[in-house]
Amino acid sequence: xxxxxxxxxxxxxxxxxxxxxxxxxxxxxxxxxxxxxxxxxxxxxxxxxxxxxxxxxxxxxxxxxxxxxxxxxxxxxxxxxxxxxxxxxxxxxxxxxxxxxxxxxxxxxxxxxxxxxxxxxxxxxxxxxxxxxxxxxxxxxxxxxxxxxxxxxxxxxxxxxxxxxxxxxxxxxxxxxxxxxxxxxxxxxxxxxxxxxxxxxxxxxxxxxxxxxxxxxxxxxxxxxx
Amino acid sequence: xxxxxxxxxxxxxxxxxxxxxxxxxxxxxxxxxxxxxxxxxxxxxxxxxxxxxxxxxxxxxxxxxxxxxxxxxxxxxxxxxxxxxxxxxxxxxxxxxxxxxxxxxxxxxxxxxxxxxxxxxxxxxxxxxxxxxxxxxxxxxxxxxxxxxxxxxxxxxxxxxxxxxxxxxxxxxxxxxxxxxxxxxxxxxxxxxxxxxxxxxxxxxxxxxxxxxxxxxxxxxx
Numbered sequence: 001x002x003x004x005x006x007x008x009x010x011x012x013x014x015x016x017x018x019x020x021x022x023x024x025x026x027x028x029x030x031x032x033x034x035x036x037x038x039x040x041x042x043x044x045x046x047x048x049x050x051x052x053x054x055x056x057x058x059x060x061x062x063x064x065x066x067x068x069x070x071x072x073x074x075x076x077x078x079x080x081x082x083x084x085x086x087x088x089x090x091x092x093x094x095x096x097x098x099x100x101x102x103x104x105x106x107x108x109x110x111x112x113x114x115x116x117x118x119x120x121x122x123x124x125x126x127x128x129x130x131x132x133x134x135x136x137x138x139x140x141x142x143x144x145x146x147x148x149x150x151x152x153x154x155x156x157x158x159x160x161x162x163x164x165x166x167x168x169x170x171x172x173x174x175x176x177x178x179x180x181x182x183x184x185x186x187x188x189x190x191x192x193x194x195x196x197x198x199x200x201x202x203x204x205x206x207x208x209x210x211x212x213x214x215x216x217x218x219x220x221x222x223x224x225x226x
Numbered sequence: 227x228x229x230x231x232x233x234x235x236x237x238x239x240x241x242x243x244x245x246x247x248x249x250x251x252x253x254x255x256x257x258x259x260x261x262x263x264x265x266x267x268x269x270x271x272x273x274x275x276x277x278x279x280x281x282x283x284x285x286x287x288x289x290x291x292x293x294x295x296x297x298x299x300x301x302x303x304x305x306x307x308x309x310x311x312x313x314x315x316x317x318x319x320x321x322x323x324x325x326x327x328x329x330x331x332x333x334x335x336x337x338x339x340x341x342x343x344x345x346x347x348x349x350x351x352x353x354x355x356x357x358x359x360x361x362x363x364x365x366x367x368x369x370x371x372x373x374x375x376x377x378x379x380x381x382x383x384x385x386x387x388x389x390x391x392x393x394x395x396x397x398x399x400x401x402x403x404x405x406x407x408x409x410x411x412x413x414x415x416x417x418x419x420x421x422x423x424x425x426x427x428x429x430x431x432x433x434x435x436x437x438x439x440x441x442x443x444x445x446x447x448x
Contacts, residue, residue, distance in 0.1 A: 053312055055447050079314040087305025093244040102240075105233050106313055 004067045005030050007052075007154060007185060012061035014047045021047060023060070023207045029187065031153075032180045034199025037189040043204040045189035046086065049158045052187065053083045079107070083156045088143040092132040096123070096142045099131060104149040117148035121171050136163040144172060147179070155179065157188040170195055230315050231323050238327030248296070249331040252289040256336055259285040260343045271348045278347035279357055279408035285343075286336045286361065287397050290368040293332045294393065295386040297324065297376040298443060311447055317440040325366075325373045325436065333365025349408070356411030356420075360404040363424040370428075370435035371396045377442035399427060 005028035013023035021044040029035050037045045050056040052063060054074060063070045065077045090099050100114035115127045121141040131139060140163045147155055155176075161169055173195030176186050180197065188194055242248050263281050267273055301307040310320050340361055344354055375393035379385030407420035 053308075055308060055311060057448065075314040078312055081312065083308060083312055085305050085308050087308070089305035089309045091241060091244075091304065091306065093241060098240075102233075102237055103309065106230055106237070108230060 004064070006066060008064040009052065010062050010064065012048065012051060012063070013059045014044050014051060014056065015059040016047070020059075020207050022204050025061070025202070025204065027202050029154075029185050031183040031185065033185050034176070034180060034194075034197070035185075035187045036194065036199055036201045037187065037204060038191065038201060039204035043206060045204060046158050048204065049083070049156050049187065049189050050085075053081060053156055054078070055083075080152050081154045081156065082147055082150065082152045084143060084147065084158065084160060086158045086162065088131075088139045090131045090139055090143055093130060095128050095130050096134075096145075097127045099142060100145055100149050103146050107150045109150040112149045114145070114149065117145040118142065120148055120175055121145050121168060137165060137168065140164055141168055144175075147175065153184050155184065155186045155188075157186065157190070159190060160188055161190055161192050161194070227315060227319075230313060231319055234310075234313075234315075234320060234323035235327050235330075238324055239330060242327065242331045248293060249335055252293045252332045253335050253339055255292060256285050256289040256339060257343065259288060261346060264346065274348040275350055275412075278344060278349040279353060279412070280405045281347060282340055282343050282349075282357065283361075283364075283401055283404045283408075286340070286365065287368065287394075287401060289336055290332055290365065290372060291390055291393060291397075293328070294372040294376045295379070295389055297328055297373060298380045298446075299376070299385075302380050302446060307443070307447065311443070317443060318436040321373055321377070321439045321443065322432075322436040325369050325439075328373070329366050329369040333361075333369055337361040337365055350412035352414065353408040353412040356417045357404075357408040359421060360407040360417075360424060363421065363428055364400045364404045367400050367424070367428050367431050368397060370431040373439040374435050374442065377439035377446070380443065381446040400424070403427075 007029040009025060009027045011023075012025040014021045021042075025048060027035055037048060039045055047056055051058050054070065054077075065080075070077045091102075094102070096118055097114040100117060104110065104112050104114075115124050118124045118127050118141070121144055123138055123141050123145075126134065126138060126142075131142060134142065140160075144160060160172060164172065169192075176188075176194065177196040180186065186199070260281055263277065264274060267277070298307060301310060311317055313320065337358060340357060341354055344357060349357065372393055375389045375396075378392060379389045382388055403420045403423045407417040407424075410417040410420065
C-alpha cells in the first residue's frame with residue numbers, strides 16, 4: 001500500500017436528522033497537500049471536517065489513513081491530527097500561554113514554546129493575558145497558535161479565517177505553507193481564499209433530490225457514487 | 227497515556243481553582259442546608275441525634291447534584307470537549323479523569339466538612355467513624371453516577387432539572403447504605419456489611435459510569 005494516498009475518503013455520506021446532507025464524497029490527500037472544501041452554507045463542510053476527525057460517524061463510506069481504515073487504529077490517527085473547529089476551544093479563565101501549554105501537555109508535547117507560537121500569529125505580547133479579555137479575532141489567533149504546539153501531520157481547519165484581519169490571514173497563510181513544506185497536510189473549509197500555495201478544491205454539492213426531505217431513497221448522484 | 231490522564235485531572239483542578247466558586251458553593255450549600263434542621267425541627271438533642279446521619283447524607287447528595295450540571299457543559303459550550311474527544315485517549319478515560327477532579331473538588335471537601343456538621347446535629351460520638359468512612363466510599367459513587375446524568379443532559383438547555391430527575395433515583399442505594407452505616411455504628415453494631423455494599427457499588431460504578439457517560443457524550447458531539 002506504499003503508493004496509496006496518505007489520507008483517503010471514500011464515498012462518504014452524512015445524514016443529519018432525516019436529511020441526507022452529502023453523499024458520494026471522495027478525496028485524496030498526500031504529504032504537502034492542501035484540500036479546500038467549498039460549498040454553500042449548510043452544504044456540510046463542517047460536518048465533513050468533523051467526520052474526518054471522527055467526531056461525527058459517517059452514514060456511509062470510509063476513511064483511510066496510511067492505507068488502513070482509520071477505525072482500525074484511531075489513536076494513532078488522532079495523535080497525528082489537530083482540529084481547529086469554529087469554536088475556539090479555549091478556557092477563558094486561563095491565559096493564552098496556559099491554554100497552549102495545556103493543549104500541548106495533554107498531547108504529550110512539552111518542548112514547544114507557546115510565546116513563539118503566539119508570535120507566529122503576531123500576538124506574542126498577549127501571552128499572559130487571560131483569554132476572557134481578548135477580542136474574537138485575538139481568540140481565534142490563540143486557537144490557531146495551537147497548530148504549532150504539537151507535531152501533527154494533518155490539520156483540519158473549519159472556517160479558519162473567521163474574525164481574522166488581513167495581517168492575521170497572511171500569517172496563517174505562511175504558517176500553512178511552512179507546514180506543507182515540511183510534509184504536512186491541511187484540510188480547510190473556507191469561503192475566502194487562503195493565501196499561500198494553491199491546493200486542490202473539493203466542492204460539496206447536495207445530492208440531487210436533497211430537497212425532498214421525506215424521500216431518503218435517493219438515486220442519481222447516490223447511484224453514481226456507489 | 228497515564229500522563230495524559232493525570233494532566234487532565236490537573237487541568238480540571240486548575241480550572242476549578244481559577245474559575246472559583248464551584249467547590250466553595252457546594253460546601254456553603256451543604257452547611258446551610260444542614261444548619262436549617264436544628265432551626266426547623268427544634269434543638270432537642272435526642273431529635274437531632276435521631277436524624278443527624280440522614281440529614282447530613284441528604285444535604286451532601288443535594289450539594290453534589292447542584293454541582294453536576296457544569297461538569298461537561300462548560301467544555302461543550304466553548305468547544306474544548308471536541309479537543310478532549312480528539313485526544314489519543316479513550317473518551318471513557320477522559321470522563322473518569324473529569325469525574326476524579328469533580329470528586330476532589332466536591333465530594334472530598336463535603337466529607338471533610340461532615341464531622342463539623344455532626345457536632346451541630348448532635349451525632350452520636352460512635353457514629354463519626356462510620357459516617358466519614360461511608361462518605362469516603364459513597365461520594366465518589368455520587369460523582370460517577372452524576373457523570374452519566376451530566377453527559378446525558380449536556381446538550382439540553384437548562385438541563386439541570388432533568389439531570390436531577392435522572393440522577394436522584396440512582397442515588398438512593400448510596401443514601402440507604404450510607405445512613406444505615408452511621409446508624410448501626412451509633413447503636414454499637416458492626417457496619418462492615420454497609421462498607422462492603424458501598425465498595426461493591428463503587429467498583430461497579432468505576433467500570434460502568436465512564437463508559438456510559440462517554441457514549442452519551444459521543445451522541446452530544448455528533
